[in-house]
Amino acid sequence: MIQPVAIYVLWLREMLKFFRAKSRMIGAVAMPVFMLVFLGFGFRRVEIPGLPDTISYLQYLVPGILGMTLLFTGAFVGMSVLMDRQFGFLKEIMVTPASRISIVLGRIAGGATTSIIQALLMMFLAVLLGFTLPGLPAIVLATGIMLLISVIFISIGLILSSVMKDIHGFNTMINFIVFPLFLLSGALFPVSNLPPPIRVFSYLDPLTYGVDALRGILIGYSVIPVSIDAAILLALSIVMVVVCGYCFKKGAAL
Amino acid sequence: MSAILLHDLTKKFEDVTAVDAVTLNVGYGELFGLLGPNGAGKTTIINMLTTLLEPTSGTAHVAGFDIEKEQDQVRRHIGIIFQEPSLDIGLTGKENLNFHAMMYGIESGERKKRIAEVLSVVGLTEKADILVEKYSGGMKRRLEIARGLIHYPKVLFLDEPTLGLDAQTRRKIWDYIRFLNIHYKMSIVLTTHYMEEADYLCNRIAIIDQGSIIALDTPSGLKRQLEGDIVSLVVSGPTGDFISALKQDPQVREVTSDNDTLSITITDGEKRIPELFVLAQAHGVTIISVSLHKPSLEDVFIHLTGSTIREQEGSLHSHVHAGMTRRMHR
Numbered sequence: 001m002i003q004p005v006a007i008y009v010l011w012l013r014e015m016l017k018f019f020r021a022k023s024r025m026i027g028a029v030a031m032p033v034f035m036l037v038f039l040g041f042g043f044r045r046v047e048i049p050g051l052p053d054t055i056s057y058l059q060y061l062v063p064g065i066l067g068m069t070l071l072f073t074g075a076f077v078g079m080s081v082l083m084d085r086q087f088g089f090l091k092e093i094m095v096t097p098a099s100r101i102s103i104v105l106g107r108i109a110g111g112a113t114t115s116i117i118q119a120l121l122m123m124f125l126a127v128l129l130g131f132t133l134p135g136l137p138a139i140v141l142a143t144g145i146m147l148l149i150s151v152i153f154i155s156i157g158l159i160l161s162s163v164m165k166d167i168h169g170f171n172t173m174i175n176f177i178v179f180p181l182f183l184l185s186g187a188l189f190p191v192s193n194l195p196p197p198i199r200v201f202s203y204l205d206p207l208t209y210g211v212d213a214l215r216g217i218l219i220g221y222s223v224i225p226v227s228i229d230a231a232i233l234l235a236l237s238i239v240m241v242v243v244c245g246y247c248f249k250k251g252a253a254l
Numbered sequence: 255m256s257a258i259l260l261h262d263l264t265k266k267f268e269d270v271t272a273v274d275a276v277t278l279n280v281g282y283g284e285l286f287g288l289l290g291p292n293g294a295g296k297t298t299i300i301n302m303l304t305t306l307l308e309p310t311s312g313t314a315h316v317a318g319f320d321i322e323k324e325q326d327q328v329r330r331h332i333g334i335i336f337q338e339p340s341l342d343i344g345l346t347g348k349e350n351l352n353f354h355a356m357m358y359g360i361e362s363g364e365r366k367k368r369i370a371e372v373l374s375v376v377g378l379t380e381k382a383d384i385l386v387e388k389y390s391g392g393m394k395r396r397l398e399i400a401r402g403l404i405h406y407p408k409v410l411f412l413d414e415p416t417l418g419l420d421a422q423t424r425r426k427i428w429d430y431i432r433f434l435n436i437h438y439k440m441s442i443v444l445t446t447h448y449m450e451e452a453d454y455l456c457n458r459i460a461i462i463d464q465g466s467i468i469a470l471d472t473p474s475g476l477k478r479q480l481e482g483d484i485v486s487l488v489v490s491g492p493t494g495d496f497i498s499a500l501k502q503d504p505q506v507r508e509v510t511s512d513n514d515t516l517s518i519t520i521t522d523g524e525k526r527i528p529e530l531f532v533l534a535q536a537h538g539v540t541i542i543s544v545s546l547h548k549p550s551l552e553d554v555f556i557h558l559t560g561s562t563i564r565e566q567e568g569s570l571h572s573h574v575h576a577g578m579t580r581r582m583h584r
Contacts, residue, residue, distance in 0.1 A: 009356045017344045088340035092401075095304050096357040097329040 010106025078157025
């Protein structure tokens with residue numbers, strides 16, 4: 001069922017297009033860097049409740065912005081499906097013998113690679129602002145968490161793209177989904193600061209566990225043990241991929 | 255064995271029946287045409303046969319495989335050139351071909367050989383490393399044809415292969431299609447609403463209108479249905495006697511007159527013109543000009559459907575889609 005060659009082809013296509021479009025990379029990194037610069041410096045002296053004294057706000061913020069980058073770039077991978085649909089290329093993929101699950105995995109592989117490249121780039125840029133980089137093993141481990149986060153949000157975008165045919169509608173829907181996920185996740189401030197009824201939603205948000213795990217690995221501070229975060233993310237990404245494969249099988253190819 | 259076998263194939267979109275119980279049999283090696291106006295259901299048939307759409311009812315087999323139960327096998331054995339562009343314009347021509355070949359599991363060495371081969375067939379060898387973005391419409395079409403061939407499909411579908419192309423490019427593409435049919439012994443199904451395209455290329459033609467096949471025959475067989483050529487004479491002098499004399503001729507099927515123009519439906523028109531002159535002279539009629547009109551597929555179509563080939567409203571989706579595609583390609 002899973003055809004490595006088909007996955008590789010779709011991944012390679014994404015890589016070629018990504019590195020050809022330099023503006024895409026700059027654009028994708030610019031936004032998180034702005035967030036980091038303005039929030040990081042703007043709130044430098046502000047005392048945030050629930051944050052240990054030993055951790056500066058910038059240190060706290062970087063993993064959150066990493067999560068944000070993965071969320072935003074990931075969710076918009078679905079957009080490339082809609083673009084392919086408009087350009088007719090989607091049909092070309094759908095008439096080849098590649099299994100639908102391979103097509104989904106290929107898209108995820110391509111999207112996740114570009115998202116992670118952007119996130120890592122941003123993390124290294126954060127060093128210029130004063131972020132203390134952990135050792136290599138921690139970075140490798142964090143990359144694994146980033147992969148899981150990417151898989152989850154790319155799948156959400158892909159599922160939506162199999163249902164919605166209209167680019168503008170897709171854009172509106174994705175923003176409608178992405179912003180609450182971002183604000184609820186504790187990327188900017190500890191979730192414990194939210195009133196309990198809203199906090200419930202934070203714990204339904206996959207990004208909460210993603211950001212928490214990244215903090216645990218990168219700055220050694222997490223609310224939930226990293227292993228539990230990772231287990232939740234892993235389980236969720238498997239479920240999402242399966243749902244996604246189903247949607248691509250059932251959804252109209254045109 | 256048939257390359258394609260349709261049995262009562264039907265597709266309904268909500269309240270519209272796009273394809274209505276079509277039964278059809280195309281043999282291996284045949285170059286078969288589906289001819290009809292836009293919106294007749296041709297593309298819907300192709301989309302079902304290429305597994306992109308599920309039929310509402312009925313069955314179909316392509317290269318011996320069921321289009322619903324053996325989708326993977328069907329996909330493996332077909333090639334399709336879509337009506338609308340389906341290339342990745344952000345990649346080069348060669349990359350488009352290479353990715354396609356990889357999807358069909360063709361090994362690297364073989365891939366190189368075949369890419370070189372199909373590129374030379376469509377005459378794009380020199381443009382292979384340029385981004386498709388920079389290709390002209392005709393070049394894109396040829397690249398799509400090259401891509402459709404690279405995995406040596408048993409059955410090739412061509413959906414309006416020359417739509418919107420200029421006369422020279424069109425002629426070239428016709429030559430490729432013939433070449434493929436003969437050289438690769440490929441069974442080819444093409445849809446078109448150009449009469450001359452179907453006439454020039456196809457062994458057999460199904461004329462399809464409003465989702466049903468209304469005629470199925472060879473191009474010459476279809477034309478024979480009209481029973482005769484039309485000879486138009488512009489005449490001067492009293493025509494009454496001449497017309498009644500013509501009507502007594504067993505070879506003449508119909509005579510109509512409009513002012514000084516007579517239209518005579520007659521078999522073997524070109525051979526009969528001299529006799530018409532003699533007959534006209536005998537009745538004191540002077541012939542000023544003569545024209546002979548051989549029946550075309552267009553006449554057959556008019557004869558069968560009662561209207562000239564027309565632009566019908568396509569399904570809403572395809573309409574919107576085509577509009578978007580056009581906009582995106584500017």
